[in-house]
Amino acid sequence: IAHSVASLGAAKDSNGFKTHILVSPHQAGETTLRVLLPDNLERGKRYRVLYVLPVHEEGEYRHGDGLVEMKKHGYHNRHGLICVAPSFTSQPWFADNDLNPKMHDESHMVKTVLPFVEEHYPVQAKVEGRLLIGFSKSGWGSLSLVLRNPNVFYKAAAWDTGIRVDMGPIEESERAERIAKDWGTVANFNEYRISNLIRTRGAHLGDKARLFYFSTEGRRAIGGVAIHQLLVEHEIPHRYVFEPHRVHRWDTGWVPEAVAFLVEK
Secondary structure (H helix, E strand, O other): OOOOOOEEEEOOOOOOEEEEEOOOEEEEEEEEEEEEEOOOOOOOOEEEEEEOOOOOOOOOOOOHHHHHHHHHHHHHHOOOOOEEEEEOOOOOOOOOOOOOOEHHHHHHHHHHHHHHHHHHHEOOOOOOOOEEEEEEEHHHHHHHHHHOOOOOOOOEEOOOOOOOOOOOOOOOHHHHHHHHHHHOOHHHHHHEEEEEEEEHHHHHHOOOOOEEEEEOOOOOOHHHHHEEEEEEEEOOOOOEEEOOOOOOOOOOOOOOHHHHHOOOO
16 A cells, blocks of 8 residues: 655554554645554464444544544453554545645545555454444444555444445535535545445455445434445344434444454454
8 A cells, every 4th residue: 555654753642542644645744653662562462453433523622532542442452453543634535635735634644644554563454454433424434445445454344334324316505615625526426425325336246245234223323324224235244233213432342343343254
């Protein structure tokens, strides 16, 4: 995977995470990469990576902190994972905006973050070693990244996903404004639209369930159920849970089931 990145060094933050400042050509400025390592790294062992995708831009954690949640449950030690939390200079939908080269979030992830992690940490630099977890916008991102890059990422868990932007006419003013801001053109949005990706690329995931998709009751329910039905219609193996409403945060109890799916071999 080609990349162009400069790191301004590593430090430890107040949570004990190793932190790197990355300068990427795909973002508007510096971003932070945080890494949670197993307490006892085994010499010569290569670890799977769990990429914990952010819901918000750099430094914003108003829906909780995914990497803190991973540490709280001890997944780095229990499952032998290196947990990595990238950041982005604007609120990410994990797409390359075709009108703004400084909002190329998919490229930042694939061409900057992955190569940096695989160059500097003892990780499995292969498809099976790369896992994704997210919710809301980052749930969309985890699905999009796997569906668009099935030979790069292995499994994705997406909870209470920001799927409403996929539902209904694009011409609606609120939806059109969001698409213009985050994806650029409608044509580009359609290259990342989850329903389109299921139809056109879902079969590339093969015959093993590589997607775990949660939807909850409430305002996202209709879109969430529709995506599940589309996966069934196109015979794409996946795990699906419809559950009662939870508060829209990292720390409301959905993470354990998601991680359990991701670490299954």
